[in-house]
Amino acid sequence: MQQITNTILMVRPVNFRMNEETAINNYFQENISKENKAINALAQEEFDAFVKKLQDVGVKVIVVSDSLENDTPDSIFPNNWVSFHENGNVGVYPMFAENRRLERREDVLETLEAEGFLINNIIDYTSAEDxxxxLEGTGSIVLDRANGKAYCALSARADEELFIEFCEDFEYSPIIFTAYQTIENQRKPIYHTNVMMCLAETFAVICLSCIDDKKERKAVVKSLKENKKEIIDITEAQVEQFAGNMLQVKGANNKRYLVMSAAAHKALTVSQTKTIEKHCTILSSSLSTIETCGGGSARCMMAEVFLPKVN
Known part of the structure; x- marks a missing residue:
């Protein structure tokens, strides 16, 4: 199994703003004192510049536009409702916020089929919403595809039993823990695993201090070391700058890139940057409006496409 891909699905926003339904347990979201129309225009600018940077290095980006039919302020984060796998399977996931459930669109899958990708089987977990x-896709689940492992930090958006069911269906070994952040002197679960952890081919960027339980932390470290991943440990302050929300992709000539926001890049220390650059090139883009209002960053915006091509 490949760990990384050169094909990404992204959804261009038409009605982006701070989603009041997700702000309940996404502590990264903040209000901006601008009109929604202005916020959406800024988000579109950031989105387009980000897509161009990916395309300029040879990453294949399939852009689908959101529609104005539904009120879907978070449609820019498609990796939460869908995942695509090498055997032609597609996972469709149950979402915490009711207005995020409207992001699931069959025509997105049809777009991929029109691009020549093969969908064999759709495994749909959405009835769990009742x-x-x-379990919010590759937001809740960080996959080590090459080694058949799935990491999940439990939260209101990541149910343990459903995660185990996912692992059985997709044949992954589950690694379960809880990751916390400090909010007003209280430890609260981080809403998505991919905010504090990124798995690349030969390394992992992770905030180990978010895992309060020592046994759980040890188990995560042991698992990463078993697979010979170099561990780049980041701080909670860096997590707040989205330094955990990164994705490794392939560009032209199979060159490897670690994709992140400008804020995440800036938050890294010199030594962390050097360690990453031993493995691959950093590619960053400014996503400040999207991060502030949406509470998600570069990783959340990219749904990786691993589907086989039709012969």
Whole structure:
């Protein structure tokens, strides 16, 4: 199994703003004192510049535009509702916020099929929403595809039983823990695993101090070391700058890039940057409006496409 891909699906926003329904447990979101129309225009500018940077280095980006039919302020983060796998399977996931459920669109899958990708099987977990149970795609789950492992920090958006069911269906070994951040002197679960952890081919960027339970922390470190991943440990302050929300991709001539926001890049220390650059090139883009209002960053915006091509 490949760990990284050169093909990314991204959704261009039409109605981006701070989503009041997700702000309940996404402590990264903040209000900006601008009109929604202005916020959306800024988000579109950031989105377009980001897409161009990816395309300029040879990453294949399939851009789908959001539609004005539904009120979907977070549609820019498609990796939460869908995941694409090498065997042609597609996972469709139950979402915590009701207005995020409207992001799931069949025509997105049809777009990929029109691009020549093969979808064999759709594994749909969305009925779990009726039970108030959620698992938000590769936001909740960080996959080590090459080694058949799935990492999940439990939260209101990542249910343990459903995660285990996902692992059985997609044949991954589960690694379960809880990751916290300090909010007004209280330890609260981080809403998505991919905010504090990124898995690349030969290294992992992770905030180990977010994992309060020593046994859980040890188990995560042991698992990463078993697979010979160099561990780049980041701080909670760096997590707040989205330095955990990164994705490794392939560009032209199979060149490797670690994609992140400008804020994440700036938050890295010289030594962390050097360690990453031993493995691959850093590619960063300014996403400040998207990060501030959306509470998500570069990783959240990219749904990796691993589907096989039709012969």
């Amino acid at each position: 039970e108030g149970v959620f």
